[in-house]
Amino acid sequence: MKFINLLKKELSELINLQMILGLVVAMGIFMILGSIMDTTIDEAKEETTNVTIRLCDRDDTEYTQELIKSIKEDGNNVRLFDTDGDDYAAILKDNDIKDLIIIPEGFTAALESSKRPELITVSRMTSAATLSNLNVGTSSGLALIKDRIAADVAQKNGMSEQDYAIVENPVVVRDNTVVDDKSAEISPSDIMSKIAIQNAVMPIVVFVLIIMTSQMLMSAVANEKTDKTLETLLSAPVSRGAVIGAKMLAAAIIALINAGVYMFGFSFFVSGATDTVTEAAENLIASTMSVDEAINKLGLSLGGFDYFLIGLQLFFTIMICLSVSLILGALVNDTKNTQSMIMPIMMLAMVPYMISILADINALPGVLRYAVYAIPFTHTFMAIPNLMFGNRLIFFAGLIYQIIVFIVCIFFALRIFMSDKIFTIRLNFGQKSKYKARKRRQQKAEEQKK
């Protein structure tokens, strides 16, 4: 009953306009990013399925006319432009197009005298974004023209159709990927394109969770300390355990809600991207096996027990955050310090987060690897890859290490909170303590009195 009363108060302290606004904004950003992602990919897809080849035939011989006609007859969408000069910017602008292939004068003549003929391409670049510069018209137009010319040359020299097919595409590549002791007929890059985006979600959610939980509990404790409401609370007939428990539970609940929203928003954001990317990949390798099948075959998919283990590790991660922030919050004597007090946790989360994005922690050189392993949060960031790639030993060692860290931290946290240390402990970063200053003032005052 009293605990519920405390918990309700802690929750209502945490749920304020600022927090809700933050969530809404985060959600909105994810939604917007998601739909941008969707439309750019759709546009790119549109361009691949509905290619327009823009051509300008300046040679205008029988051969080039025939060439263009045969490309058209194969069902390609060809638009012809009449241009001259080499002010390409003006040409694109005047015709209101993004790209153009120019067959220059002397093209046929070069071919006839067994020289390599030239083709000129013009493409407009509007930004550094990869997708928006995708220029399928030019590349497929070039491919078609090259194809035709190669076939003509082969025919002229009496090469058989089979031989020409080999020249055109000399080998058939069969990709195989091996994970642990399993293998599947698929290229590693196809698998990466599927799991990379999925695996990007977890670290972000973990990071948000760690920072939010710690920040909330720390300022909850620090504010109560500096406002002296903590003294009031602890002199009331409630157990200190209930006061601390309510604070920890409230911070954990709110952090989980936040993490859930982020997870939802972020997966919404990536789902569009993953779907279309893998769709494209699946089309290419339809003859062998689907990406999902391959992932299953390689043992890269996570089962129910794996998710349970990930959840367990997340739980202990939160518990570590809570106990560490109890200690840090107790050390705050001045609200101004609260912000800097989050730094230790920030660093502990930031380092493994960054490294896990950039490198395989398990493959780091000796000392550095153990230094990173010593950061408890590292094991949370590594949880999914470790379970995916069968590094169960490292996973369980990490989990046990986290449990030990938690026990040590909560031991010290409770020692502070259950004794009067919560009111007497203080960190002075070099500055003179308030009490000393006050005492000196008082001594001075007394000297003056005499």
Added chain:
Amino acid sequence: MSNVLEVKELTKQYSKVLAADKVSFTIGEGEIFALIGPNGAGKTTTIRMISTLLTPTDGDAVVAGHSIIKEPAKVRECITYLPDEAGAYKNMTGLKYLRFMAGLFLSDIDALNAAVDRAKEICGLGDRLEDKIGSYSRGMIRKLLLARAVMTKPKLAILDEPTSGLDVINAIEIRKTIKTLAEKEKMSFLLSSHNMLEIEFVSDRVGIITGGHLMVTGSADELKERYNAKNLEEVFERVVIENEVH
């Protein structure tokens, strides 16, 4: 007369400072006792020990028959404590704060409502109780917290510097409230103040503390007569000089 509080040689040694040195005094039922002394004298330290927040290095105090060392949970049921310069949860309304605090002391809903009604009357904040505490002035917060401290009718209300930092009007109102409650409802109070002049008007007995030593206790009139002084400030001065001579 039974004593609500008996302090026996209470001592607190911080890592460097001996903040309270064998402090002993008693408070009877319906009595207002004030610890007076300059800043850093050891008032807050003594009060925090009695409120079970700090563990004494030595000595004991008995509140309504319960030792602060052996039965701190029982002690907390008999006292309320108002820290000096205390704040309240800024995002709560005054009313919500009162209900929250009452809920920590009382489980029975009728008793809880009665306590809140009592606090509403005592604090005199009227409709402002519906506003967030963040919008209150210092005086309003102090009145709210005082009402909170007395609404559950504790055997002993402990108020650290209840009037410090307030303007004269607010200080007078607070003093009046304390005096009325002691007279009409036989509540006992332990106050502290570094303002030796104003405390004379509110307390039945005072104890003069400096450097962790409780020098003398007695009613203001007694002490003034004993030290042949016009007011408590002069008493304090003479007490300090007398002790230096020894």
